[in-house]
Amino acid sequence: MLKYVLLGFLNYRNASGYDLKQLMDVSTSNFWHAKQSQIYTTLKKLEEDGMVASHIEPQESRPNRKVYEITETGRDDLKNWLSQPLMEIESRKEKLLLKLFFSAQLDPEKILTQLRLQKTLHKDNLEKYQTITKGVVQQFAASTDMADDARLWEATRRFGELYEEMYIRWVDETIEKLEE
Amino acid sequence: MLKYVLLGFLNYRNASGYDLKQLMDVSTSNFWHAKQSQIYTTLKKLEEDGMVASHIEPQESRPNRKVYEITETGRDDLKNWLSQPLMEIESRKEKLLLKLFFSAQLDPEKILTQLRLQKTLHKDNLEKYQTITKGVVQQFAASTDMADDARLWEATRRFGELYEEMYIRWVDETIEKLEE
DNA sequence: CCTTTATATATAAAAGATTATATATAAATC
DNA sequence: GATTTATATATAATCTTTTATATATAAAGG
Numbered sequence: 222m223l224k225y226v227l228l229g230f231l232n233y234r235n236a237s238g239y240d241l242k243q244l245m246d247v248s249t250s251n252f253w254h255a256k257q258s259q260i261y262t263t264l265k266k267l268e269e270d271g272m273v274a275s276h277i278e279p280q281e282s283r284p285n286r287k288v289y290e291i292t293e294t295g296r297d298d299l300k301n302w303l304s305q306p307l308m309e310i311e312s313r314k315e316k317l318l319l320k321l322f323f324s325a326q327l328d329p330e331k332i333l334t335q336l337r338l339q340k341t342l343h344k345d346n347l348e349k350y351q352t353i354t355k356g357v358v359q360q361f362a363a364s365t366d367m368a369d370d371a372r373l374w375e376a377t378r379r380f381g382e383l384y385e386e387m388y389i390r391w392v393d394e395t396i397e398k399l400e401e
Numbered sequence: 402m403l404k405y406v407l408l409g410f411l412n413y414r415n416a417s418g419y420d421l422k423q424l425m426d427v428s429t430s431n432f433w434h435a436k437q438s439q440i441y442t443t444l445k446k447l448e449e450d451g452m453v454a455s456h457i458e459p460q461e462s463r464p465n466r467k468v469y470e471i472t473e474t475g476r477d478d479l480k481n482w483l484s485q486p487l488m489e490i491e492s493r494k495e496k497l498l499l500k501l502f503f504s505a506q507l508d509p510e511k512i513l514t515q516l517r518l519q520k521t522l523h524k525d526n527l528e529k530y531q532t533i534t535k536g537v538v539q540q541f542a543a544s545t546d547m548a549d550d551a552r553l554w555e556a557t558r559r560f561g562e563l564y565e566e567m568y569i570r571w572v573d574e575t576i577e578k579l580e581e
Numbered sequence: 582c583c584t585t586t587a588t589a590t591a592t593a594a595a596a597g598a599t600t601a602t603a604t605a606t607a608a609a610t611c
Numbered sequence: 612g613a614t615t616t617a618t619a620t621a622t623a624a625t626c627t628t629t630t631a632t633a634t635a636t637a638a639a640g641g
Contacts, residue, residue: 229503323409
């Protein structure tokens with residue numbers, strides 16, 4: 222999948238591994254994230270497969286940039302993937318729920334503390350979605366002729382916001398029930 | 402992490418790899434799932450590490466069962482993990498959002514079709530949480546002295562329900578905005 | 582003056598997870 | 612009579628992801 226994130230970005234403009242990591246962190250990290258090392262190894266594989274091509278851009282006093290561009294093959298693969306419908310729903314992994322599920326033998330106070338901590342973390346995250354990320358989307362929208370893109374990006378930001386709101390509501394509800 | 406799911410179940414009662422797969426499918430699959438092959442290889446590793454012990458239960462006309470039980474070491478490890486607080490929020494991966502994010506170049510009708518399809522899938526899933534899974538929790542609660550456990554299990558079921566409701570609302574909202 | 586942050590790429594090793602395949606039989610469905 | 616479902620375990624190969632490490636320097640902050 223990371224493959225398609227990288228092709229997706231490179232379809233807009235050429236970028237280095239470093240650029241792609243920055244782009245992901247401010248835009249897709251909400252629903253798709255990757256470590257730096259994975260991005261570099263995936264780019265390498267994409268080049269071997271002829272999906273992207275690269276050239277070195279020399280820099281003074283900084284390591285040279287290796288800038289990638291998408292090839293026709295890559296563009297075809299991306300468009301093919303985009304048009305392929307998803308027939309299944311995504312499965313989640315939530316460590317907190319896992320702990321909760323097996324926490325009956327534990328001191329009841331301990332799981333409450335953990336729930337309260339997670340609530341704080343999710344509240345901070347919600348604020349992030351309501352400020353920073355919205356700004357990023359608006360910037361993109363204002364500076365380009367990508368009105369369609371901005372609508373789609375706003376929809377993905379909105380998902381993050383709704384998710385965090387739901388999560389916080391669930392934690393509140395759960396704490397209340399466990400305190401009885 | 403799968404390690405702790407298996408130890409968590411074995412802390413209740415002895416079970417085979419097959420049993421554990423069944424248990425996960427009806428209870429934790431909402432927030433933690435695993436393929437059969439991963440369960441078997443993880444059990445093997447847990448035995449090598451002295452976290453579980455196994456014995457063969459012969460059966461006629463069926464392959465013999467390999468039944469695992471948790472050891473003291475395993476129990477200690479599980480309790481230690483349970484009491485360790487989670488300092489970070491879980492990151493998600495959502496293919497649908499990824500596609501949506503890069504779908505501007507695509508035929509706009511295509512992404513709407515995919516959104517509608519996902520809505521159907523999530524609606525089915527919501528129904529599942531409201532019927533079958535609730536029944537499983539109630540069964541457990543009625544048949545045992547595990548009232549505390551049942552409250553925690555209900556909380557994890559409730560998460561799945563809230564998540565699906567949120568998801569469906571988001572799809573509706575997004576379809577509406579894109580149809581304008 | 583010292584530490585941190587930002588810029589930039591790369592690889593090795595390990596862990597986690599999926600896909601595919603093999604074997605075996607009873608019971609139920611078509 | 613043929614296929615599917617359920618019972619049961621196991622491994623090989625591959626793919627995905629994380630953790631850790633190495634190198635190098637300018638600018639900004641404390």
